[in-house]
Amino acid sequence: MGAATARRRQATAMGPGAWLVGVVHGMSQVFFQTNILTGLLILAAFVSQDWRMAALVVLGASASSVAGQLLSTSGTDIRSGAQGFCGALIGASTYAALGGQWAGYPLAVVGGLLCAPVTWAVVWFFNTKALKRFALPSTTAPFCIVATLIFFATTGLHVQAPLTVVETNTEAFLESLLTNISQVVLVDDVWGGALILLGLFIAHWKVGLAALLGSVAGSVAALVLNDSLQETANGLSGYSGVLTAIAFATVFMKGRWEPWVFAIIGSAVTAVVTLIMHTLPGPTYTWPYILTTWAGLVLIQLAPRLYRR
CATH class of the missing domain: 1.10.3430.10 (Ammonium transporter AmtB like domains)
Structure with a gap:
């Protein structure tokens, strides 16, 4: 040897x-x-x-x-x-x-x-x-x-799990705040989302805050775009935005306020990409987050006064 x-x-x-x-x-x-x-x-x-x-x-x-x-x-x-x-x-x-x-x-x-x-x-x-x-x-x-x-x-x-049925935008939004976070790991459960969010705040308060901001931005964008209330409530419209927000706010970008602005905008863009990908055959998985983050990192590299970690 x-x-x-x-x-x-x-x-x-x-x-x-x-x-x-x-x-x-x-x-x-x-x-x-x-x-x-x-x-x-x-x-x-x-x-x-x-x-x-x-x-x-x-x-x-x-x-x-x-x-x-x-x-x-x-x-x-x-x-x-x-x-x-x-x-x-x-x-x-x-x-x-x-x-x-x-x-x-x-x-x-x-x-x-x-x-x-x-x-x-x-x-x-x-x-x-x-x-x-x-x-x-x-x-x-x-x-x-x-x-x-x-x-x-x-x-x-394949098996098909039933989606939670909601009647109003308010119900869908409130439930999605935690299911967006749980659906990152394909868990469809409010309590699962609460456990994960607690874990993220334990890791660092910025990570937990970024996850919440990404969840809010993703859900608001989904509702504005008239995505299905059931998909929004079950976290299927906003989960990728959670990862996008954490990526820009805490992992890949330097700055005082710029990472947080990128996180919020990136989460909204991710919701649009998610909606587009829902029209394609097969599962979306985390592709909306991946594509949005890659595009954002290229933009950061090319734009003046924006810096990578």
Whole structure:
């Protein structure tokens, strides 16, 4: 064994405790956080939906982390959850499509394993000469790619969960404030959203505030655009705006007030993109957030007096 190979194996070697921490961090990393308590509260949100959903999430995150180790991803990245969050979302999306059917378990594992090489491919693409200067993150794009493949490969097994029925804009808006947050991880539950929001405020007050602002902006935009009250109330119109707001306000952008303005505008734009994508076949997943954030990061790079972190 060469010295370089030995060092790589040592860097990625992890005990059971480190693996468990990495899996929990993978849940918090969906919201850009490395916080064990935040991750545990998100896990509790999955349990509030269905313990089988939580099991699929853990399987997906574990499989993605294993695949990352096989591709010589650093142990630091695995422990921080940076390798596991797309796999966690694969587990959640598998439950959303198939419910608790037995077929979901091997699919969560296979999907989680696929996330690592797909992430590598997306990162490679963004490091090509034409795109490298924009420093675009792969973010949840690997999850969206793999989850879409699984979705169309399993059409005969799909289940359809009923949507909450509401009668007024006020009802839809109030319910969406928390379901927008829970639907980021495909949980359709107000209490799940409350648990996640608590976890985000524990991570940092700015993260919790950004999530709330993104939720409000997304819901207002959805109602102004006359999106379905049921979809708005169940968080299907505004969840991507939550991620967009957190991304601009706390992760990717420097400034005093500029990140917050970008967060609010970006969340509204994300709602428009979501509405457009709802007309396309197949699930939307987090594509509206991804596309809006990529476009915003390119704009920040090109515009004067706007700065990246």
